[in-house]
Amino acid sequence: MRNFRKLLIAIDSSREVLKAGLKMANDEKCWVTVVKVLPKYEGDINLVGVKNIEQLLTSDGNKVASDINNETKDERLNIRTRVEYGEPSEKIVEAAEDERCDLIVMGSRKMGWLERFLRGSIVEKVIDNASCPVLVVRV
Numbered sequence: 001m002r003n004f005r006k007l008l009i010a011i012d013s014s015r016e017v018l019k020a021g022l023k024m025a026n027d028e029k030c031w032v033t034v035v036k037v038l039p040k041y042e043g044d045i046n047l048v049g050v051k052n053i054e055q056l057l058t059s060d061g062n063k064v065a066s067d068i069n070n071e072t073k074d075e076r077l078n079i080r081t082r083v084e085y086g087e088p089s090e091k092i093v094e095a096a097e098d099e100r101c102d103l104i105v106m107g108s109r110k111m112g113w114l115e116r117f118l119r120g121s122i123v124e125k126v127i128d129n130a131s132c133p134v135l136v137v138r139v
Contacts, residue, residue, distance in 0.1 A: 006031045008096045010088075010106040010126070011068070014139040017107035018071065024105065024135075025077050033080045034072065035095045036064050037088040089125035102132055107139040 007030055009021035018034065025032045068081045080099070084091035096104050108123045127134045 002102075004028045004030050004102040006033070006099060006101045006103075008032075008092070008099060008101040008104045009034045010092045010095075010104060011036050012107060014107055014109070015071065016139045017105060017137050018068075020137045021105040022072065022075055022077065026075070030102075031078045031080075032072075033082060033095065033099045033101065034068050035082045035084060035092060036068065037084045037086065037091045038064065040085045089122045089129065092122075092126050093129045093131075096130055096132060104130055104132060104134045105137065106134065107137045109139050 004024075007021060007025050007028070009018055009025075009032060011018050011034060021034075022032065065081045065083050072079045072081075082095055084095060092104065092106065095101075104126060106123060106126065108121075111121070123134070123136055
């Protein structure tokens with residue numbers, strides 16, 4: 001390949017992207033950042049009966065980070081895990097720039113024209129805005 005130094009692996013519900021990215025990272029002997037983007041909480045913050053709202057809101061992110069760390073613990077790589085909240089394409093590009101990554105690895109599943117029209121394609125947005133190459137893995 002091209003001797004990449006730092007890879008960003010953007011994961012969603014499928015772990016095929018993580019497997020493909022880690023295989024490539026092993027082949028290239030590079031550093032890895034795994035990022036998972038969760039939706040930003042936009043509901044009513046004044047919930048009745050909830051004492052520690054911040055802990056409740058971050059518990060999903062902590063679980064995701066723990067799951068990723070468990071899946072990657074046997075890898076002989078330097079792996080960093082990030083959980084971001086917000087618009088996926090923006091957060092993926094932002095994470096790649098923060099980490100100074102040479103390549104973004106992300107997945108794409110086939111969408112119908114209506115779904116693509118209504119949701120847009122996160123992959124297309126990342127490709128348009130990233131300052132480094134993007135490798136798309138079909139999941």
